[in-house]
Amino acid sequence: MTPQAAAHAPIPSIGSNDLAPPPASTLLHGVVLRPPSLLWDGVRYTGSIQHNLDVTSARQVPGVVDVVVMNNFIGVIASQARQAVHARAQVQVQWLDAATPALQAPSMEHTAAAAPRPNSISSDSHVERSYSWPQAGGLMQAWAIAHYAGGRLNIWTTCSRPDLLRAEIALLCELDISAVAIISNGQAGAHGYDVAADAALLSRWCGQPVRVQEDSSAERTPAATELQIRADAGLRPEQAREAATPASQSGNAEDRMGPRAYDYTVAAQRYNLRRPSIAALLCGCEQQAQPVGIALPAGYYPAATQHTVAPASVPIGATPDESLAAAQVFACESFFDELSRTQNSDPIETRLALLDDPTGQSLIRAVRDKANWQHRTPRTGSAATGKGFAYAHVIDNTQEPAQQVWSAWIAEVSVDKNSGLVDLTSLTVGHNAEALQNMQTPAAEGTERLEQQVRDAATKLLRGPDGFDSWGGDKQDTADYPLSLPKVELVTQGQGALNTGLGWNPRAELPAAAAIANAIYDATGVRFRQPPFDSETLKTKLAAAPGSYKKLAYTLLGGIAATVAGLVVSAMPWRSAIAPLASVDTSIYSQAAINRGRLVAAAGDCIVCHTVEGGQDNAGGRPLETPFGTVYTTNITPDVKTGIGAWSFAAFERAMREGIHRDGRKLYPAFPYTAFAKITDTDMQALYAYLMTQKPVEAAAPKTKLAFPFNIRPVLAGWNLLFHRNEVYTPDPAQSTLWNRGAYLVQGAGHCAACHSPRNALGAEKNGKNDFLGGGFADGWEAPALNTLSKAPIAWTEDTLYDYLRTGYSSLHGVAAGPMAPVVQSMAELPDSDVRAVAHYLSSLNPTVPGVETPAMQAARLEDNSRNNPAAMTHPGENLFEGACAVCHDARGGPPLFGSRPSLALNSNLHSDSPDNVIQVLLHGIEDPAVNSLGNMPGFGASMNNQQLETLLSYLRVRFAPDKPAWTDLGKKIETIRNIGH
Numbered sequence: 002m003t004p005q006a007a008a009h010a011p012i013p014s015i016g017s018n019d020l021a022p023p024p025a026s027t028l029l030h031g032v033v034l035r036p037p038s039l040l041w042d043g044v045r046y047t048g049s050i051q052h053n054l055d056v057t058s059a060r061q062v063p064g065v066v067d068v069v070v071m072n073n074f075i076g077v078i079a080s081q082a083r084q085a086v087h088a089r090a091q092v093q094v095q096w097l098d099a100a101t102p103a104l105q106a107p108s109m110e111h112t113a114a115a116a117p118r119p120n121s122i123s124s125d126s127h128v129e130r131s132y133s134w135p136q137a138g139g140l141m142q143a144w145a146i147a148h149y150a151g152g153r154l155n156i157w158t159t160c161s162r163p164d165l166l167r168a169e170i171a172l173l174c175e176l177d178i179s180a181v182a183i184i185s186n187g188q189a190g191a192h193g194y195d196v197a198a199d200a201a202l203l204s205r206w207c208g209q210p211v212r213v214q215e216d217s218s219a220e221r222t223p224a225a226t227e228l229q230i231r232a233d234a235g236l237r238p239e240q241a242r243e244a245a246t247p248a249s250q251s252g253n254a255e256d257r258m259g260p261r262a263y264d265y266t267v268a269a270q271r272y273n274l275r276r277p278s279i280a281a282l283l284c285g286c287e288q289q290a291q292p293v294g295i296a297l298p299a300g301y302y303p304a305a306t307q308h309t310v311a312p313a314s315v316p317i318g319a320t321p322d323e324s325l326a327a328a329q330v331f332a333c334e335s336f337f338d339e340l341s342r343t344q345n346s347d348p349i350e351t352r353l354a355l356l357d358d359p360t361g362q363s364l365i366r367a368v369r370d371k372a373n374w375q376h377r378t379p380r381t382g383s384a385a386t387g388k389g390f391a392y393a394h395v396i397d398n399t400q401e402p403a404q405q406v407w408s409a410w411i412a413e414v415s416v417d418k419n420s421g422l423v424d425l426t427s428l429t430v431g432h433n434a435e436a437l438q439n440m441q442t443p444a445a446e447g448t449e450r451l452e453q454q455v456r457d458a459a460t461k462l463l464r465g466p467d468g469f470d471s472w473g474g475d476k477q478d479t480a481d482y483p484l485s486l487p488k489v490e491l492v493t494q495g496q497g498a499l500n501t502g503l504g505w506n507p508r509a510e511l512p513a514a515a516a517i518a519n520a521i522y523d524a525t526g527v528r529f530r531q532p533p534f535d536s537e538t539l540k541t542k543l544a545a546a547p548g549s550y551k552k553l554a555y556t557l558l559g560g561i562a563a564t565v566a567g568l569v570v571s572a573m574p575w576r577s578a579i580a581p582l583a584s585v586d587t588s589i590y591s592q593a594a595i596n597r598g599r600l601v602a603a604a605g606d607c608i609v610c611h612t613v614e615g616g617q618d619n620a621g622g623r624p625l626e627t628p629f630g631t632v633y634t635t636n637i638t639p640d641v642k643t644g645i646g647a648w649s650f651a652a653f654e655r656a657m658r659e660g661i662h663r664d665g666r667k668l669y670p671a672f673p674y675t676a677f678a679k680i681t682d683t684d685m686q687a688l689y690a691y692l693m694t695q696k697p698v699e700a701a702a703p704k705t706k707l708a709f710p711f712n713i714r715p716v717l718a719g720w721n722l723l724f725h726r727n728e729v730y731t732p733d734p735a736q737s738t739l740w741n742r743g744a745y746l747v748q749g750a751g752h753c754a755a756c757h758s759p760r761n762a763l764g765a766e767k768n769g770k771n772d773f774l775g776g777g778f779a780d781g782w783e784a785p786a787l788n789t790l791s792k793a794p795i796a797w798t799e800d801t802l803y804d805y806l807r808t809g810y811s812s813l814h815g816v817a818a819g820p821m822a823p824v825v826q827s828m829a830e831l832p833d834s835d836v837r838a839v840a841h842y843l844s845s846l847n848p849t850v851p852g853v854e855t856p857a858m859q860a861a862r863l864e865d866n867s868r869n870n871p872a873a874m875t876h877p878g879e880n881l882f883e884g885a886c887a888v889c890h891d892a893r894g895g896p897p898l899f900g901s902r903p904s905l906a907l908n909s910n911l912h913s914d915s916p917d918n919v920i921q922v923l924l925h926g927i928e929d930p931a932v933n934s935l936g937n938m939p940g941f942g943a944s945m946n947n948q949q950l951e952t953l954l955s956y957l958r959v960r961f962a963p964d965k966p967a968w969t970d971l972g973k974k975i976e977t978i979r980n981i982g983h
Contacts, residue, residue, distance in 0.1 A: 389519025421540025598691025743842025809931025878956025
């Protein structure tokens with residue numbers, strides 16, 4: 002199916018020199034419904050296909066312009082992005098597995114994927130290893146704007162190959178290539194290839210400017226997060242027979258078992274092809290597949306017989322894959338190093354023996370001589386050094402014409418075996434490119450700049466993988482441990498390689514990962530088969546080596562002793578004061594540490610509790626109502642008199658982990674130190690740095706005065722002994738890093754259980770089955786259950802949780818209001834990865850099982866039931882609803898006048914056992930929404946009396962939650978909440 006321009010009001014023609022995108026006020030917004038399984042076979046789409054499609058409900062959503070269907074491409078165009086997302090959720094479709102047999106990808110040997118094999122297999126005649134390469138997504142959500150008018154199509158986006166995108170869109174939209182223009186939108190770090198094709202199709206369809214943004218909750222593709230490469234080498238049959246023959250009968254063993262005696266097979270999860278856009282694949286638009294941007298030449302693998310094996314169909318990556326060459330180089334060069342180790346041969350000599358390319362051989366020898374490469378010497382003591390070698394020869398298809406690039410690296414490392422810290426001490430890098438050979442004048446870069454590029458390429462590989470306490474915002478600023486600057490030696494070949502100005506191609510960095518991994522193995526005997534190379538993993542592997550068990554036993558005994566001592570200290574009714582500081586030297590804190598602390602504070606919503614209404618940030622004084630009386634929050638600004646300006650880090654940490662004030666008195670557990678104790682040392686220090694560098698505010702908070710016996714603080718020692726464990730979060734090794742990150746944020750800094758878990762008579766969180774996040778109350782609002790006790794009519798999923806936490810709104814659940822609104826506002830400072838981690842973890846507490854009825858079908862059924870409920874039509878509250886609520890909340894009405902238009906049939910509050918949240922909203926409205934674009938809601942406390950509110954509440958329950966029993970004692974609850982305010 003080909004998109005055709007819809008009839009519309011005349012729009013002025015776009016000139017070829019118009020670089021500014023259309024004004025935001027003129028834009029429509031588009032979203033695309035992706036199939037659950039996105040696959041291609043190197044030629045065409047082989048993933049899920051749509052069946053029994055019904056877009057009627059989606060087209061009826063107010064603000065929707067159209068729903069576009071072309072084969073398996075399903076797009077929604079609406080006036081507002083939120084309307085488009087809501088309409089997409091209303092699309093009813095069944096996805097079936099494609100029955101089309103897989104087709105052979107061009108220009109490559111293609112066989113079905115073999116069954117999973119062990120990670121490491123070795124024998125005298127066969128060596129097999131598996132390697133992984135992390136997939137790097139865009140640094141931000143990509144967006145694109147397309148405007149089709151006057152026969153021209155302009156697209157504003159960012160991608161690495163605008164030439165290919167332009168040609169593809171011209172074919173996809175049946176336009177001459179001269180009528181298509183790709184204009185940069187200036188969004189550095191984003192991959193806008195797919196969203197650009199989506200926007201182009203939708204704009205071509207409706208003839209108006211359309212903006213499409215990559216949506217991490219729905220549009221990002223479910224591709225694997227890493228590339229898997231399997232490499233193996235097997236002796237040819239005749240060589241294997243000779244290997245079994247004694248050397249005295251058949252000559253030198255090294256000649257018989259040398260590297261050229263093997264057949265090599267490399268199996269990848271990707272094709273050596275650049276896929277078309279997802280839109281083109283879903284539409285069934287067949288296009289000539291292009292080579293990947295960086296490809297290995299045909300003669301890269303050694304020996305006459307070589308195989309490249311790929312599965313019949315592969316997952317479609319989130320962006321056209323640019324990392325395959327990096328993964329292949331890492332796998333092959335690590336594999337060749339391993340192969341040489343099994344044969345007790347020198348890695349460089351082995352690599353030279355496998356290479357027929359004179360240019361590569363010359364470069365390797367030059368680098369070897371420059372680095373003074375020698376055979377290994379025995380390693381002794383706790384520190385060890387090692388050298389590693391790697392080589393790459395690739396074709397850079399991103400250049401015009403395509404260029405060959407050769408590079409060779411020798412890395413030298415020093416490893417502390419006790420801590421696992423890896424330090425790069427020396428890098429010798431050789432580089433040869435056709436661009437250098439063809440240069441008439443030296444390149445502009447100087448030697449120092451090139452050396453820094455080499456350092457950057459190498460040191461980033463030693464920054465550990467995202468751990469449960471890694472903050473998305475600080476990965477570019479700090480490493481997991483301090484690194485010294487390695488010495489860099491450059492060896493450049495080619496006619497243009499002059500000492501006064503070295504040329505450089507970024508593809509020369511490809512061998513870095515394998516060189517460092519091989520060096521670490523040379524130093525420690527530990528083989529990394531996936532970058533980056535973090536110290537904690539190395540430390541763990543070294544500890545598991547023979548001879549480490551006695552040390553581990555002493556460590557465990559020390560941990561047990563520390564735990565016992567901690568319990569004894571917790572039981573002490575009085576604690577000594579920690580002397581105040583005259584001043585805190587904040588100059589010692591780096592900007593990276595302060596920024597990390599800012600994120601910890603945002604995750605912990607510090608400003609929400611420590612700021613009184615109308616007061617200055619973090620100056621305290623906010624009253625917290627508890628069953629035992631009112632507790633006032635403290636001033637946590639660095640003011641010396643009234644804040645924490647005189648607090649040392651030791652005093653701050655003690656308060657956060659143990660609930661002990663600097664002066665030694667116990668803090669009430671309204672301050673959630675029971676959760677903050679789980680924060681890691683690094684995050685705790687960063688939080689201290691952030692708070693101490695903020696503006697000091699002199700503001701004395703009111704004193705907390707509770708009735709007897711709760712005013713006797715020493716008795717809290719017994720409470721701590723019963724209900725508090727001063728333990729840092731321990732990751733669950735059976736779970737993913739994403740899950741552990743979410744658990745760390747939810748259980749630690751985020752202290753979600755403080756509101757969302759029930760409490761016992763002593764004010765402690767209950768710890769029975771289903772109590773954790775099983776629902777609670779805070780500030781007169783119900784904090785609903787987030788586990789299997791959830792009352793939501795449609796189960797929360799990771800995607801809907803992400804939408805809600807990131808935007809304050811989920812089309813299948815409603816808006817964030819009450820105490821949750823400022824939480825969403827604080828979380829706006831967190832990177833997407835952290836919000837995603839929280840959503841991922843929370844969704845695991847109430848896993849959903851896919852059924853026949855999709856969430857969209859459930860939503861349509863619930864809304865239809867609410868529209869045709871006979872009991873509601875005769876209810877006395879109908880007139881009140883029509884007069885006060887219908888203009889915004891009745892799905893039978895017209896387009897929204899402002900803000901969001903949440904469906905009451907899907908609202909969790911109306912399905913809850915408690916009416917408190919609905920009463921709060923009806924009385925006080927939503928004056929400060931989580932996000933301004935959601936719009937305000939007026940309160941009716943001044944315009945409706947208690948009887949009217951009770952009638953309206955009864956009507957809402959009958960109409961929108963007809964399967965739930967009626968709420969009781971509404972009049973009493975309304976009076977109570979009205980009197981205490983909100």
